Amino acid sequence: MGTLMLLRTSLGGHEYVPPADAAWSWKNICKVKEMMKDGYSDGQWIADTKGYFIRSRYEWLRMQQPKQDWVPLVWSKWNIPKHTIIAWIIMNNGLDVKEKLCKIGYCTDDRCLICDSDTETQEHLFFNCRYSQKIMQQMELWCGFSLQTNMNMGIMPPKVCLKQKVQYLVVIACYYQVWTQRNSARMNQVLIRPEKVSEHIIEEVRSRIRRKLNEPVSRTNKIWLTKWGIL
Structure with a gap:
């Protein structure tokens, strides 16, 4: 029996609110009920009349969330998986930067661990910190395009060419390495x-592109791939 049905039959409907002294786990179960109750009516899931299936509930819940234009860019198969995870957290503003840690009382100093010149926010760490700017500048010299125009993860073009895939691969690799160095400064x-x-x-980047190139490339792509030392 699903959580919604259990709550409805045992507590007398969707309007139940857990008491203030209820267990943390029970309060979280009730939060799930609140999130999903709009898709459930009269003992039946509105979007699926065939029964209770976790997949259909997940699909319904997923469709209630606003679609993020950056998702295809972050989860591109060209990106290195461990880099993708960090990029996804960044795009959801989920990194434990010092600005956040100070707000919850974990620390009292909110200065950037790398440059110590400003409050450590995600915006500062990846765009304004002198250290990360230096890395971006050096990567731009190597690859020959502006990273800054790609850093905000804009709308996915209708058709993404090989060069665009590689551009986002580079951007996300920079994200990952800056965050790695920030943690090294903090821990070690x-x-x-x-x-x-x-x-x-x-x-x-070179290693990843070589692994993903499983079909012939155009003459134009060969020129810049050769320039980058990949072919």
Whole structure:
């Protein structure tokens, strides 16, 4: 029996509110009920008359959320999986930067762990920190296009060419490495020079592209792939 049906039969309907002293786990179950009750009526799931299936409930819940234009860019199969996870957290504003940690009382100093010149927010860390800017500049020199125009993860073009896929691969790799170095500064008091980080990103990008190139490329693509030391 689904959570909604259980709550309805045992507590007398959808209007039940857990008491203030209820267990944390029970309060969270009730939160699920609140999120999903609009899709449930008279003992039956509105969108599916065939019974209770977790997949159909998930699909209904997913459709209630606004569609994010950056999703196809972040979850592109060209991106390195561990980089994708960090990029997804970033796009959901979920990183534990010091600005957040200070607000919950975890620390009292909100200065950037890398440059110590401003409050450590996601915006500062990836766009305004001198360290990350240096990495971006060096990567732009290597790849020959502006990373700044891609950093905000805009709307996915109708047809994404190989070069665009690689551009987002580079952007997300930069995100990952900046966050990695930030954590190294926090946990180990060690910070690798931007030049070395850029070299590491280049090797990761080259390796990933070689693995994903499973079909012939155009003459135009061969030119810049050769320039990047991939072919």
